[in-house]
Amino acid sequence: MANTALKAREKLPKSLTGIQGLDEITEGGLPKGRPTLVCGSAGCGKTLLAMEFLVRGATQFNEPGVFMAFEETAKDLTQNVASLGFDLDALVADKKIVLDFVYIERSEIEETGEYDLEGLFIRLGQSIDSIGAKRVVLDTIESLFAGLPNPLILRAELRRLFRWLKEKGVTAIITGERGEETLTRQGLEEYISDCVIVLDHRVKDQTSSRRLRVVKYRGSTHGTNEYPFLIDEDGISIVPVTSLGLGHNASMDRIPSGISRLDTMMGGKGFFRGSTVLISGTAGTGKSSICAHFVDAACRRGERALYFSFEESPSQIIRNMRSVGIDLEQWVKKGLLYFQATRPAFAGLEMQLTMMHKATIKFDPQVVIVDPLNGFITGDNIIDVKSMLLRLADFLKTKQISSMFTQLMSSNVAHGTSEIAISSMIDTWLVMHDIEISGERNRCLYITKSRGMAHSNQVRECLITDHGVELCEVYVGAGGVLTGSARIAQEAQELALTLTRKQEVERRQIEIESRRKALEAKVAALRAEFGVQEAELMKIITQEQAQASQLLTGRLEMGLSRSAD
Amino acid sequence: MADKNPIDSKESYEHALKNSQDQFYILRLYVIGSSPQSIRAISNIKNICEEHLQGRYELNVIDLHQQPQLAYGEQIIASPTLIRELPLPLRRIIGDMSNEDRVLVGLDLCPKIK
Numbered sequence: 001m002a003n004t005a006l007k008a009r010e011k012l013p014k015s016l017t018g019i020q021g022l023d024e025i026t027e028g029g030l031p032k033g034r035p036t037l038v039c040g041s042a043g044c045g046k047t048l049l050a051m052e053f054l055v056r057g058a059t060q061f062n063e064p065g066v067f068m069a070f071e072e073t074a075k076d077l078t079q080n081v082a083s084l085g086f087d088l089d090a091l092v093a094d095k096k097i098v099l100d101f102v103y104i105e106r107s108e109i110e111e112t113g114e115y116d117l118e119g120l121f122i123r124l125g126q127s128i129d130s131i132g133a134k135r136v137v138l139d140t141i142e143s144l145f146a147g148l149p150n151p152l153i154l155r156a157e158l159r160r161l162f163r164w165l166k167e168k169g170v171t172a173i174i175t176g177e178r179g180e181e182t183l184t185r186q187g188l189e190e191y192i193s194d195c196v197i198v199l200d201h202r203v204k205d206q207t208s209s210r211r212l213r214v215v216k217y218r219g220s221t222h223g224t225n226e227y228p229f230l231i232d233e234d235g236i237s238i239v240p241v242t243s244l245g246l247g248h249n250a251s252m253d254r255i256p257s258g259i260s261r262l263d264t265m266m267g268g269k270g271f272f273r274g275s276t277v278l279i280s281g282t283a284g285t286g287k288s289s290i291c292a293h294f295v296d297a298a299c300r301r302g303e304r305a306l307y308f309s310f311e312e313s314p315s316q317i318i319r320n321m322r323s324v325g326i327d328l329e330q331w332v333k334k335g336l337l338y339f340q341a342t343r344p345a346f347a348g349l350e351m352q353l354t355m356m357h358k359a360t361i362k363f364d365p366q367v368v369i370v371d372p373l374n375g376f377i378t379g380d381n382i383i384d385v386k387s388m389l390l391r392l393a394d395f396l397k398t399k400q401i402s403s404m405f406t407q408l409m410s411s412n413v414a415h416g417t418s419e420i421a422i423s424s425m426i427d428t429w430l431v432m433h434d435i436e437i438s439g440e441r442n443r444c445l446y447i448t449k450s451r452g453m454a455h456s457n458q459v460r461e462c463l464i465t466d467h468g469v470e471l472c473e474v475y476v477g478a479g480g481v482l483t484g485s486a487r488i489a490q491e492a493q494e495l496a497l498t499l500t501r502k503q504e505v506e507r508r509q510i511e512i513e514s515r516r517k518a519l520e521a522k523v524a525a526l527r528a529e530f531g532v533q534e535a536e537l538m539k540i541i542t543q544e545q546a547q548a549s550q551l552l553t554g555r556l557e558m559g560l561s562r563s564a565d
Numbered sequence: 566m567a568d569k570n571p572i573d574s575k576e577s578y579e580h581a582l583k584n585s586q587d588q589f590y591i592l593r594l595y596v597i598g599s600s601p602q603s604i605r606a607i608s609n610i611k612n613i614c615e616e617h618l619q620g621r622y623e624l625n626v627i628d629l630h631q632q633p634q635l636a637y638g639e640q641i642i643a644s645p646t647l648i649r650e651l652p653l654p655l656r657r658i659i660g661d662m663s664n665e666d667r668v669l670v671g672l673d674l675c676p677k678i679k
Contacts, residue, residue: 103640110671112647113606113660118597119629119641126633148643148659 018056021238040199065135104147209348228350258297281432314339344375442484609662
């Protein structure tokens with residue numbers, strides 16, 4: 001039994017919508033050859049979804065389509081969707097799409113008995129046959145109830161219409177306005193029950209978000225959650241974010257942070273590619289500057305970086321980073337860096353996430369910065385923010401994109417728990433805080449955690465210079481941990497001390513030298529005195545010898561003169 | 566002035582009524598195939614026209630199966646549809662014309678007082 005059911009499900013043919021995300025939620029598109037009901041309140045994007053279904057069908061899947069409008073004229077429709085990049089005029093000229101506006105004016109109509117909608121059938125049949133349409137949109141068929149009398153006949157006729165569409169084998173979207181208690185005002189869901197999609201547009205905390213939910217899909221499994229979707233210049237995009245699992249690959253590749261000393265703190269190689277880095281810190285500790293370094297380093301490697309800014313405009317960031325010697329503008333000009341700056345209040349969380357997804361897919365970066373996360377928190381939505389960030393982090397990881405988030409902390413107390421409590425999903429967590437001591441404030445940085453790598457446990461002082469962020473060692477000595485000018489003073493003091501000692505040594509050296517010289521001089525003098533004495537002695541000896549020989553000579557001479565015998 | 570108005574309006578009404586009896590009617594009946602509804606509608610409208618508009622009407626019966634493209638131009642949704650082209654304004658009368666009073670209202674002909 002289960003097997004046959006499975007086979008039937010596999011066999012259910014589907015028609016790809018081409019709408020980003022919808023095919024994933026419906027696991028392959030809308031039921032082929034059957035009508036699908038799209039309902040929702042006013043302004044939630046029914047007509048647009050239906051139109052995109054047709055346009056994508058005509059342009060991507062070679063399935064021409066018929067758009068039967070009961071509310072807007074063909075001209076209005078063309079204008080309305082032109083802003084989304086759909087050129088209906090061209091598609092109509094190419095016989096890819098037929099736009100048919102059905103004009104009903106209640107005041108012109110008088111009912112005089114039984115009637116049927118055969119005229120509509122003929123019209124639709126004519127349109128379908130004229131271009132060989134595979135797709136049909138009826139927007140919004142419920143207008144018939146306002147325009148034509150006798151709802152009983154209408155209901156019977158609509159039932160016949162949907163059956164007829166099925167027989168024609170066209171994949172149809174029928175839109176319906178949301179009713180009080182039913183999905184559609186006229187209970188169309190009774191007739192169209194193969195696939196029902198509900199669109200919703202709700203406002204929470206003054207920000208609106210659109211959501212889509214597949215209520216029912218006969219003969220197929222489908223994503224059952226509410227998925228946020230976005231309408232922008234590229235049409236509709238839905239992010240089936242909640243279906244993500246934990247299946248990403250972990251890269252062994254390391255990428256430098258752009259601050260060599262910081263890399264040294266992480267084993268000399270920097271972050272893992274595809275890891276999530278959180279920088280949390282109090283105001284003005286240089287979180288954005290570290291991000292800028294990271295971006296700069298990535299762009300230098302020729303990688304692409306996407307910078308989501310929720311506080312500053314791109315030009316403000318560029319100006320500010322120039323003051324610390326980082327030129328980001330060159331990367332923007334080269335197309336390696338793209339800023340997407342919005343206020344967090346611009347859209348709801350889901351919408352922000354969808355926009356980030358979309359931008360990421362479009363720009364295909366290797367590095368993503370989100371600066372800062374705090375703006376998302378409004379009131380008590382911390383749980384929502386956490387789940388959103390989790391999804392964002394997971395998404396980036398599966399894409400092997402290294403990401404850096406910054407987070408503003410209101411005080412220095414947050415050790416182990418970040419304020420949005422996302423530390424568990426963070427791979428590397430840098431904490432920056434300021435130390436206020438002896439009348440000045442200094443920045444410190446340390447690594448709270450860094451998964452999968454050896455990292456320094458040392459607190460480093462973070463200096464923001466005109467050539468970027470520099471990390472230096474703090475003074476740890478007898479006087480405790482010193483930073484800033486206290487550190488400099490201490491260092492100067494030490495330097496002075498060393499200098500004095502050095503001078504002392506030199507002085508002593510000179511002294512000993514002069515002593516040695518004095519001694520040597522004395523020795524020389526003594527030697528000279530000794531020399532003199534020696535010379536005198538020699539003289540005396542010589543004289544003595546001379547005298548002795550003279551005496552001898554004299555005696556001999558005397559003997560000769562005496563003529564001794 | 567104030568008491569003159571009712572007289573004026575009555576006069577103009579009678580004038581209009583007199584005129585309406587001289588009006589020429591151009592009617593087109595769109596039907597689809599020879600369904601019982603179509604046949605009923607054709608015979609009903611013929612009877613009504615003969616009775617109320619004798620000699621001053623023109624009725625064309627068009628089968629949309631033969632000319633489906635007309636469904637666009639004439640904005641036909643329901644069938645049978647009777648279009649009163651003249652006198653203006655344009656009116657659409659749908660159904661099998663079995664309710665004579667309503668057909669007469671649609672044609673701006675006063676229903677016969679029985």
